[in-house]
Each structure stands twice: as C-alpha cells, then as structure tokens.
Amino acid sequence: MEYSGKQIAIINAATKLFAEKGFDGASVRDIAHEADVNVAMISYYFGSKEKLMEAVFEDKTNNIKLKVENLLQDEGISHLQKVNILIDDYVDKFIHQQEFHKIMMREQLIDKNTPVACLIHELKKRNLESIKKLIQDGQKSGAFKKNIDIVLMMTTMVGTVSQMITAQHFYKKVNNLEHMDEMEFQKLMRKKLSAHLKNLFKQILTTDEQR
Amino acid sequence: MEYSGKQIAIINAATKLFAEKGFDGASVRDIAHEADVNVAMISYYFGSKEKLMEAVFEDKTNNIKLKVENLLQDEGISHLQKVNILIDDYVDKFIHQQEFHKIMMREQLIDKNTPVACLIHELKKRNLESIKKLIQDGQKSGAFKKNIDIVLMMTTMVGTVSQMITAQHFYKKVNNLEHMDEMEFQKLMRKKLSAHLKNLFKQILTTDEQR
DNA sequence: AAAACTTAATTAAACGTTTGTTTAGTTTTA
DNA sequence: TAAAACTAAACAAACGTTTAATTAAGTTTT
Numbered sequence: 001m002e003y004s005g006k007q008i009a010i011i012n013a014a015t016k017l018f019a020e021k022g023f024d025g026a027s028v029r030d031i032a033h034e035a036d037v038n039v040a041m042i043s044y045y046f047g048s049k050e051k052l053m054e055a056v057f058e059d060k061t062n063n064i065k066l067k068v069e070n071l072l073q074d075e076g077i078s079h080l081q082k083v084n085i086l087i088d089d090y091v092d093k094f095i096h097q098q099e100f101h102k103i104m105m106r107e108q109l110i111d112k113n114t115p116v117a118c119l120i121h122e123l124k125k126r127n128l129e130s131i132k133k134l135i136q137d138g139q140k141s142g143a144f145k146k147n148i149d150i151v152l153m154m155t156t157m158v159g160t161v162s163q164m165i166t167a168q169h170f171y172k173k174v175n176n177l178e179h180m181d182e183m184e185f186q187k188l189m190r191k192k193l194s195a196h197l198k199n200l201f202k203q204i205l206t207t208d209e210q211r
Numbered sequence: 212m213e214y215s216g217k218q219i220a221i222i223n224a225a226t227k228l229f230a231e232k233g234f235d236g237a238s239v240r241d242i243a244h245e246a247d248v249n250v251a252m253i254s255y256y257f258g259s260k261e262k263l264m265e266a267v268f269e270d271k272t273n274n275i276k277l278k279v280e281n282l283l284q285d286e287g288i289s290h291l292q293k294v295n296i297l298i299d300d301y302v303d304k305f306i307h308q309q310e311f312h313k314i315m316m317r318e319q320l321i322d323k324n325t326p327v328a329c330l331i332h333e334l335k336k337r338n339l340e341s342i343k344k345l346i347q348d349g350q351k352s353g354a355f356k357k358n359i360d361i362v363l364m365m366t367t368m369v370g371t372v373s374q375m376i377t378a379q380h381f382y383k384k385v386n387n388l389e390h391m392d393e394m395e396f397q398k399l400m401r402k403k404l405s406a407h408l409k410n411l412f413k414q415i416l417t418t419d420e421q422r
Numbered sequence: 423a424a425a426a427c428t429t430a431a432t433t434a435a436a437c438g439t440t441t442g443t444t445t446a447g448t449t450t451t452a
Numbered sequence: 453t454a455a456a457a458c459t460a461a462a463c464a465a466a467c468g469t470t471t472a473a474t475t476a477a478g479t480t481t482t
Contacts, residue, residue, distance in 0.1 A: 006458095019320075021321065023233075024236040038458070039442090040444080040445095040458075086269070115443090142452080149287070152375075152404075152407050155374045155382070155436080156407070159372070161370050163373060164370070166319045170335060170336075178327050196360070200411055201369070203411070204410075217431090232423060238468080239469085250433095251432075252431085260469090
C-alpha cells in the first residue's frame with residue numbers, strides 16, 4: 001500500500017497517540033490535530049478509526065520482522081552468537097519502535113479477537129517458529145542442552161524488554177539517571193538489556209539446570 | 212475505608228471491566244450494569260469515574276504487598292531460599308490478581324502523572340527497597356555475588372510474569388493446552404514460572420558473569 | 423406504640439459534552 | 453472539466469455527571 005504525505009502523517013500521529021493514551025483514549029480529533037489535517041480526512045482515507053488502527057499495524061509491522069531467517073543459513077558463526085545477534089536485533093527494534101510496541105502491549109491485554117489481535121498472533125507465531133529452528137539447530141549440534149522451554153524463554157526476552165520500556169521512568173529515577181538526555185538513555189538501556197539477556201540466555205541454553 | 216455490599220460490587224465490576232477494556236474502553240454504564248446497580252450510584256458513592264479507579268487501587272493494593280519484611284528477619288532459611296519464597300509469593304499474587312495487574316500494566320503505559328501512577332510508583336519503590344535489603348544481606352554473607360543490577364533483575368521477574376499473563380492464550384495454543392480448564396492451567400503457569408524464575412535468579416545471583 | 427421527622431439510599435430522566443462519522447459544498451490537481 | 457483532495461458544519465449516539473423525585477431506614481417526639 002502506497003501512502004501519501006498526509007496519510008503518513010495521520011498514521012504517525014495515530015501511532016503516537018494510541019501509544020500514549022490507548023485506542024479509546026485518543027480521539028480522532030486529537031489525531032487529526034496532531035497530524036495537522038481535517039478530521040474528515042481520517043474517514044476519507046481509512047474508512048474508520050478501527051481501520052486506521054489496522055493501517056498502523058500494517059505499516060509498522062513491515063519494519064519489525066526479526067532478521068532470523070538469514071541467520072539460520074549463515075554457517076560462519078556459532079549457535080550462541082546467532083542467539084546473541086537475535087537479542088541485539090530484538091532489543092534494537094523494540095527501543096526504536098517503542099510507540100508501536102506500546103500499542104501492541106495494550107492490544108494484547110484486550111480480551112477480544114479483533115483483526116489486530118490476529119495480526120499480533122500471526123507475527124508472534126512466525127517469530128517463534130524461526131527461533132525454534134535456530135535453537136533446535138543448536139541442540140542438534142550439541143551446543144545447547146535438551147529440554148528447553150523455548151516459549152518460556154521468549155516470554156522472558158519479550159517481557160523483560162517490555163517491562164523496561166514500560167517502566168523506564170522508574171528505572172531512570174531509581175538509578176539517578178534523570179540528567180541523561182533521551183538518546184543517551186536509550187543507548188544505555190539498549191546496552192544493559194542486551195548484556196543482561198545474553199547472560200540469561202547463555203545460562204538457559206548451555207548450563208545444566210539444577211534440580 | 213469500609214465499603215458496603217454495593218460499593219464492593221461496583222469496585223469488583225470496575226476491576227473486571229477496566230482490566231478487559233481499559234479505563235476509557237469501559238463506560239460507567241457498563242460498570243453499573245455489571246455490578247447490577249444504577250448508574251448514578253457510581254457518582255454518588257465515588258464522586259467520579261476517575262475516583263472510582265483510585266478506589267479500585269486503594270482496595271486492591273492492600274492484598275498485594277509482598278511478604279518480604281518478615282522474610283528479612285527469619286534466620287532459619289538460606290538467602291537463596293528467601294529469594295525463592297519471594298518468587299513464589301510474587302507469581303502467586305500476580306496470577307490470583309490478574310485483573311488488577313492488567314490494570315496496573317495499562318496505567319504504567321500512560322504518559323501522565325495521574326494519582327494512580329504515583330500509587331504504582333510508591334508501591335514499586337517500596338517493594339524494591341525491601342528486595343534490595345534481602346539481596347544485600349546475601350551479598351554481605353557471601354552467598355550472592357557483587358555487582359548485581361537489582362532493578363534489571365526485578366524487571367525480568369515482573370516482565371516475565373506480566374508477559375506470560377498477557378499472552379497466556381498464545382502460550383496455551385502453541386503448547387496444545389487448550390483442553391485444560393482455567394484452574395488447571397493457572398496451576399501449570401504458576402509452576403512453570405516459579406521454576407523458570409528460580410533457575411534464572413540462581414544464575415544471576417550466584418554464578419559468575421561471563422565476559 | 424404511633425406519628426412525625428431526618429437522613430441515607432436509590433431511581434429514571436435529563437444535562438451538556440464529546441464521540442466517530444457523514445454530508446454537502448468548495449478548492450485543487452491533472 | 454472531471455476526478456481527487458479538502459473543508460466546515462451537522463449528525464446521531466454515547467459519554468460522565470447531575471437533578472429532582474421517591475423509597476427505605478433510623479431517630480425523635482408525642
């Protein structure tokens with residue numbers, strides 16, 4: 001789908017306000033004002049507020065797919081290195097698209113089978129399948145141990161990053177990092193999260209579980 | 212604050228619907244209908260929808276405080292055992308009060324300094340202080356290693372459990388657990404999460420980080 | 423103990439806003 | 453000059469809240 005300048009402005013304004021206030025909290029007039037267009041343009045271009053949300057999803061999910069497929073083929077790097085690259089990729093994507101990820105978190109909390117919920121479901125399933133392959137490759141080669149609950153492992157990755165973004169003000173405050181500008185702080189978060197998750201994953205994947 | 216039967220009904224209805232649909236998504240008429248009371252009773256008893264949300268928080272945060280204070284004094288158990296008890300306690304509270312925790316997650320996503328946001332902030336700060344003591348005790352005794360990023364560790368605990376609850380339908384589906392009834396599935400989640408987090412925390416706290 | 427009075431609980435209806443969407447008309451573009 | 457882009461205004465529906473009237477419960481007076 002090719003979007004005009006105004007349509008892109010609307011999608012970006014919607015992304016910002018849906019992330020800040022939620023779908024019901026952000027009115028179409030808010031969005032139109034933020035995008036600097038007439039209210040009617042939203043219905044005119046997207047049909048409805050609901051459809052606008054779907055357009056946001058179609059637009060933002062294109063840049064969000066993990067680069068795990070190319071990783072699988074690569075034979076020059078170790079299995080653990082592949083996992084580490086995956087972690088870096090995920091953390092990067094999440095931080096650079098915070099707004100959209102916040103929208104995803106909200107939508108997942110809703111107890112309904114909306115079109116958007118299905119999109120998220122498919123996205124997660126596709127990601128999980130790829131990662132499963134990557135882990136199982138490592139298991140076959142003996143680099144990773146058996147009996148890994150991959151879904152639970154992914155839950156920790158997604159959950160840790162989500163929680164960090166959600167509570168970043170809290171993290172800033174308790175660590176006395178309020179002097180930092182936004183860019184600098186994002187870099188720090190990225191670094192800390194990556195190192196932390198790589199450490200955790202190494203333990204999950206390669207160390208024997210204690211019983 | 213002592214609440215009458217109807218007031219409790221309103222608070223519980225609000226908790227359910229705020230969790231399902233969010234603050235803006237749940238109308239006062241929805242809530243009144245769910246609680247089987249007249250719409251006007253909400254303003255009559257609580258003043259406003261906003262104040263009702265605050266009442267929900269005051270009511271539900273009373274049963275949510277972690278039992279970490281008593282743990283600190285106890286000298287009969289090891290430092291790692293204390294952490295394990297803390298994990299069990301947290302997982303239990305989260306699963307048994309899913310609805311309220313979903314509300315908390317949503318509220319944390321909002322970029323505003325609402326009274327409710329302050330309540331969450333204080334709750335988290337208090338919890339963090341207690342856990343800090345518990346960890347530092349273990350460090351002084353030599354049971355835990357130095358240089359632990361406690362906030363990051365807590366982010367993983369909170370994040371993993373949150374993510375599991377948020378995406379529990381997904382977890383059910385990919386593990387072919389859809390035949391399970393709700394109670395049985397909650398037991399499984401509780402067990403899996405506890406074991407997983409205990410394993411992770413043991414690594415974070417006692418194993419030397421690889422560099 | 424009955425009647426009178428007071429306060430609290432409860433209701434249906436109405437209030438003024440704000441909501442998402444549509445209309446009918448105007449301007450711009452090709 | 454026909455199609456597309458755009459606008460201000462109007463639309464009905466839903467929103468949170470208030471009102472005015474009624475019922476229930478409790479207290480005081482006779």
